[in-house]
Amino acid sequence: MTTSTATFVSERRAAWVLLAPLTFFFAIFFALPIVLAAVQSFQETKVSGGLGIGGVSTVFAGFDNYVAVLTDGAILQGFLRVLLLGVIQVPVMMAIAILMALLFDAGIIWGRQFFQTAAFLPHAIPGVIAALIWGGLYLPQISPIVKGLAALGIKADFLGNTTVLFSVMNITTWEWIGYNMIILYAALQSVPREILESARVEGAGGIRIALSIKLPLIVPALVISLAFSIIGSIQQFASPVVLSTFTSNIDSKFTPNMAVFTLAGGDGVPQRAYALAMVIALLAFVLSFAVLRIRDRTESNR
Amino acid sequence: MTLEGLRQGDGTDTRPETVLKPQNRPNRRRAGTRLPVVIGMAIIIVLTVYCLFPIYWTVIASTKSTNELASTSGVWFSFPIHLVQNIRSLFSVDGGLFGRWMLNSVLYAAVGGVGCMLISGAAGYALAMLRFRGSRGASAIILVGTMLPATVLAFPQFLVLTNLGLVNTYWAVLLPSLISPFSVFLARMFAIQSVPRDLIEAARIDGAGEFRIARTLGATLMAPGLVTILLIHVVAIWNNFFLPLLVLNAADKLPATVGLYLWNGKVTQNPDYQSLVIIGSLVSAIPLIVLFLTLQRYWRSGLATGAVKA
Numbered sequence: 001m002t003t004s005t006a007t008f009v010s011e012r013r014a015a016w017v018l019l020a021p022l023t024f025f026f027a028i029f030f031a032l033p034i035v036l037a038a039v040q041s042f043q044e045t046k047v048s049g050g051l052g053i054g055g056v057s058t059v060f061a062g063f064d065n066y067v068a069v070l071t072d073g074a075i076l077q078g079f080l081r082v083l084l085l086g087v088i089q090v091p092v093m094m095a096i097a098i099l100m101a102l103l104f105d106a107g108i109i110w111g112r113q114f115f116q117t118a119a120f121l122p123h124a125i126p127g128v129i130a131a132l133i134w135g136g137l138y139l140p141q142i143s144p145i146v147k148g149l150a151a152l153g154i155k156a157d158f159l160g161n162t163t164v165l166f167s168v169m170n171i172t173t174w175e176w177i178g179y180n181m182i183i184l185y186a187a188l189q190s191v192p193r194e195i196l197e198s199a200r201v202e203g204a205g206g207i208r209i210a211l212s213i214k215l216p217l218i219v220p221a222l223v224i225s226l227a228f229s230i231i232g233s234i235q236q237f238a239s240p241v242v243l244s245t246f247t248s249n250i251d252s253k254f255t256p257n258m259a260v261f262t263l264a265g266g267d268g269v270p271q272r273a274y275a276l277a278m279v280i281a282l283l284a285f286v287l288s289f290a291v292l293r294i295r296d297r298t299e300s301n302r
Numbered sequence: 303m304t305l306e307g308l309r310q311g312d313g314t315d316t317r318p319e320t321v322l323k324p325q326n327r328p329n330r331r332r333a334g335t336r337l338p339v340v341i342g343m344a345i346i347i348v349l350t351v352y353c354l355f356p357i358y359w360t361v362i363a364s365t366k367s368t369n370e371l372a373s374t375s376g377v378w379f380s381f382p383i384h385l386v387q388n389i390r391s392l393f394s395v396d397g398g399l400f401g402r403w404m405l406n407s408v409l410y411a412a413v414g415g416v417g418c419m420l421i422s423g424a425a426g427y428a429l430a431m432l433r434f435r436g437s438r439g440a441s442a443i444i445l446v447g448t449m450l451p452a453t454v455l456a457f458p459q460f461l462v463l464t465n466l467g468l469v470n471t472y473w474a475v476l477l478p479s480l481i482s483p484f485s486v487f488l489a490r491m492f493a494i495q496s497v498p499r500d501l502i503e504a505a506r507i508d509g510a511g512e513f514r515i516a517r518t519l520g521a522t523l524m525a526p527g528l529v530t531i532l533l534i535h536v537v538a539i540w541n542n543f544f545l546p547l548l549v550l551n552a553a554d555k556l557p558a559t560v561g562l563y564l565w566n567g568k569v570t571q572n573p574d575y576q577s578l579v580i581i582g583s584l585v586s587a588i589p590l591i592v593l594f595l596t597l598q599r600y601w602r603s604g605l606a607t608g609a610v611k612a
Contacts, residue, residue, distance in 0.1 A: 008433060010511070010512050011432045011433050011434060011512060012432070012433070012434040012435070013512070014428070014432055014512030014513060014516065015428040015432040015433075015434040015437070016434070017513070018424040018425060018427060018428035018432070018516065019424070019425050019428050019429075019440065021420075021421045021424065021425075022421050022422070022424070022425040022481065022486065025421065025477070025480050025481045026447075026481050028462065028477075029459055029462065029477060029478045029480075029481060030447060030450075030455070030481060030483075032462055033455060033458030033459045033461060033462050034450075034455070034458060036458060036461055036462065037457070037458035037461065040461070096349065099345065100345075100346065100349060103342045103345060103346055104346075106338075106342065108338055108339045108342045108343075109342055109343060109346055110343065115346050115350055117595070117598065118350045118353055118354055119349065119350060119353050120594075121353060121354070121357065121591070121594070122353050122356070122357070123594075124537070124587075124590050124591050124593075124594035124595075125357070125587050125590070125591070126537075126540050126541045126559050126586070126587060126590060127541050127543065127559075128541070128543050128559035128560070128562065128563055129559065129562070129583045129586060129587050130356075132562060132563070132566055132579055132580075132583050133356045133357075133359070133360050133580075133583055134356060135566070136359070136360075136363065136579075136580060137356060137359060141371075141372045142363070142371045142372055142376065142576070143376065144359060144375060144376030144377050147375070147376065148377075174352070174353065174356065177349070177353065178353065182602060186602075206338060231449075231451070234451070235451045235452075235453050235454070237453050237543065237544055238541075238543045238544075241543075241563070242563055242566065245563065245566045245567040245569070246566075257453045257454075257544070260453075260454075260457055261457075261544070261547070261548070264457050264460070264548065270461075273457055274457065274458065277454045277457055277458065280451065280453075280454050281450055281451065281454045284449060284450065284451050284454070285446075285449055285450075288449040
């Protein structure tokens with residue numbers, strides 16, 4: 001009895017010591033920033049006395065900052081863009097990733113290791129670098145793709161007013177196809193072989209097995225990949241920022257995160273940047289918890 | 303879907319021998335399987351070209367002068383090859399700034415990566431293995447933390463760093479990169495998977511102190527997982543863009559990614575930067591590609607664990 005109590009005390013002491021560094025840095029660079037941002041998002045700076053003679057004071061502003069950012073047309077367009085990313089880019093990317101994972105899992109691909117590594121390789125390229133590379137491939141002066149299409153009589157403009165959003169989508173797809181493929185492939189590999197075996201004995205073909213047996217069994221992994229991709233879309237930042245150095249068709253509030261950066265800058269309104277950051281965080285949370293719910297439901301149905 | 307099941311698919315094919323390996327599966331033996339193989343291979347090859355072409359183009363473009371970039375075909379070398387000249391000017395232009403950026407990236411990634419690994423490893427072990435009040439609550443906070451977008455956090459962190467007077471110093475990038483809820487989450491998972499509770503109990507009965515157990519047993523058994531955490535976080539820091547862009551404005555403190563982005567903004571005024579950005583992209587991606595190719599196993603196991611996160 002006494003030994004176990006002593007053990008418990010020393011365990012507790014050890015736990016606090018081991019957790020101390022994390023707690024320290026978490027408090028300063030995680031909890032504190034969020035609290036400060038939340039507080040500031042409800043404040044505004046007022047210049048009293050007019051003509052800048054009086055002091056600058058901070059006053060409570062209620063939801064003014066939130067109203068300001070959520071009625072800003074440019075910011076709303078940014079939200080619309082990431083929504084389009086979520087409903088166009090994510091499904092296309094996931095469909096390709098599923099197709100690849102199913103093909104690899106079907107055992108009909110020679111040199112699977114090589115092809116999987118190749119598909120995953122873009123993920124090893126830093127996001128900014130990926131955008132710089134694709135920017136070069138979009139730029140008419142140097143792009144072999146634009147030149148090649150021109151030789152075929154097709155005039156391609158990847159950096160146009162409407163096309164540039166799809167060009168952003170393409171960069172994201174390129175970076176994450178292999179990543180999602182690996183996750184889905186791993187899930188497919190864990191499908192019990194007996195199930196597939198008995199389906200085969202029943203006379204089901206490869207495609208039939210893939211669609212009606214394998215796919216339903218990897219739905220939980222699929223839901224998670226899908227959801228994290230959508231949450232990732234909301235955070236779009238590096239690709240459009242980098243592409244904006246190639247074209248003037250990406251404005252400073254092209255995505256919500258770019259709007260945060262713009263509002264945070266020199267002549268922006270920091271409190272509005274905080275308010276917008278809060279909105280984005282809230283969206284990410286709501287989506288994450290929705291994913292948890294959906295996943296729990298799909299798992300309990302099995 | 304169990305974690306074990308997922309981990310089995312990490313590409314190393316660790317399935318027990320009784321399980322049919324893909325190439326032995328009966329559908330290969332079915333009559334008329336040639337067509338699916340041809341179609342399947344065709345699809346995979348097309349997608350592989352899509353995945354590899356931009357990297358291939360970067361390599362080709364890195365060997366060309368600025369003039370040749372525009373005047374020659376982008377899909378094959380033009381001779382003479384300018385690779386050496388390009389690398390030389392990459393490291394000499396603007397007073398050798400690019401070399402400085404690469405060193406900065408290495409510094410940020412190495413210090414931040416190792417620091418984060420140690421902090422997360424210790425915390426993950428404690429959360430998984432030690433009984434204390436608040437353990438569940440702390441784990442829940444970590445889980446919520448993994449859902450918070452890093453980009454959302456960057457601007458609020460900037461505020462704190464300003465108040466601490468750290469803006470425009472190495473600390474401004476290093477200190478926030480020491481914590482990563484996702485790394486703690488992974489460390490906890492790896493501890494649960496790889497450190498048997500019985501072993502810890504046995505060590506306790508033998509009279510070993512908690513710290514000694516954590517250091518010898520915990521750290522040793524968690525080592526492969528810790529490598530994964532290090533790898534994932536090093537990549538995350540190398541990719542870091544939003545925070546350095548906000549907190550740094552001295553050119554000599556930038557990491558390579560931000561530096562190249564700034565150079566790209568100069569291309570319109572000075573076209574010479576075009577080829578510098580391309581060769582710079584290649585050079586700054588190489589360390590990560592090497593890490594990726596040599597440590598693929600760890601990377602994949604992290605992915606498999608990450609897939610069941612939340």
